[in-house]
Amino acid sequence: MNFHAIRAIYKFEMSRTRRTLLQSIVSPVLSTSLYFVVFGSAIGSRITDIDGVTYGAFIVPGLIMLSTLTTSISNASFAIYFPKFTGTIYELLSAPVSYFEIVVSYVGAAATKSLILGLLILGTAHFFVPLKIAHPVWMLTFLVLTAVTFSLFGFMIGIWADGFEKLQMVPLLIVTPLTFLGGSFYSIHMLPPFWQKVTLFNPVVYLISAFRWSFFERADVNVGISLAMTFGFLLLCMAALRWIFKTGYRLKA
């Protein structure tokens, strides 16, 4: 195991974040806080409680998930796409590092960043809405799982993309709709029966449901099923990445 390489890449990626602190951390925290201001403090009081939780508090887990998930994808996809774009990837490809080490370091850095972001948002939410977390350990577990899984997913997008357009396409056209329709702002029990069934095909529903359960002990879907689905998606991403690296797909000419 080339630990020096893992450390070097991880450090490099984290220092890239420090350079772009405003864009990668401050701006998502700020924009998410606006939701808390609007829905928590301003109009939240006019909306009835859901499952016995005030609306302002109800949306907090969903919004944290939403930010963690989208930044995981964008962090990881950009991290590997950019060296491909500038050509500096030659160094990575010529170095004595295994694909596993490459993934661990890039995905590890991307997940770390979005984890920090998620926790920062949780902290800010605290200022606007009263919150209590029923199962902090589970809360963290789900957050880490989500950050890692979607960083893997983003990493794949970064390898697959051969232009900036493609890099943004998947997050914009698929992930954003899935997250908004994944129950960040409502309980899926509020949907008509038919749409409740359709919505179960959306993987994000499981993430948000389980994450919200760790706060309020109320879930749309059984927590065990959620956990299994999350792990399933994680394994799927790992298998796909394995294939990509085995074939050299879009990394080597």
Next chain:
Amino acid sequence: MLSVSNLSKVYASGFQALKRVNLEIRRGEIFALLGPNGAGKTTLIGIVCGVVTATEGRVVVDGHDNVRDYRAARAKIGLVPQELTTDAFESVWNAVSFSRGLFGKPPNPAHIETILKQLSLWDKKDNKIMTLSGGMKRRLLIAKALSHEPEILFLDEPTAGVDVELRRDMWELVRSLRDKGVTIILTTHYIEEAEEMADRIGVISRGEIILVEDKREIIRKLGRKQLTLHLQGKVDRLPESLAGYRLEIAPGGAELVYTYDSQSESGGIPALLRDLHEAGIEFKDLNTDQSSLEEIFVSLVREKR
């Protein structure tokens, strides 16, 4: 030290960039790979370094197969790419330290300091890469490649876009590396560079290695010498007695050009001069010319087409 056998590369576009290439590089030598644009030099280097996948064939680096045993193989190699591809926002120091870590070596600030000083980048160590000039970026890439103390160094056109003085410095550096036992493989379009630096030269054209030879041997074997005689008067045709020589009358008739192989040291010059004298052709001056590697190279590549 490096052994390439039966290496072929067909790009996804269907273009065959390498055709069953065989090449042996000896430990500690400077090997220059010469060839026109698009000959396949960068492709060959890319495959050895693991940046490009081979379609067929095998590369063994100091006993390690570069696919099955890629860790050991790659750890021995430093690569300076042809293109100036660098990060923009990193500092010089961080970029070089990063490379060292990437190749699995523990941090060693003293070593990096030595390299940066050697490449006259020490006063730029805290500068962002994007503030460097093209020649400095080239040196940075060399510093990155040397950061992990490789045993084999690939330099893909190291002196492209580098001024004369710096080129001299670079040659100096390459020689000092060789003296430390580093094997060096460089590609270049400047033939005087190969002539100046290399121990052995390989010529590649259209994906095929058409010649690998000791530098001196090439010049000796393929080099031609010419003797030009500036005549006192003019001649329009050669007398019968001189028909046995490879003599040509230069346009104008005031000069005779005699071509001979450099292998036969004297090339029969005394006999020629005697015969000339007997034929009544007198000359007032003479000079000889030896074809340079450049001329040899151009004629070789042209012959192949």
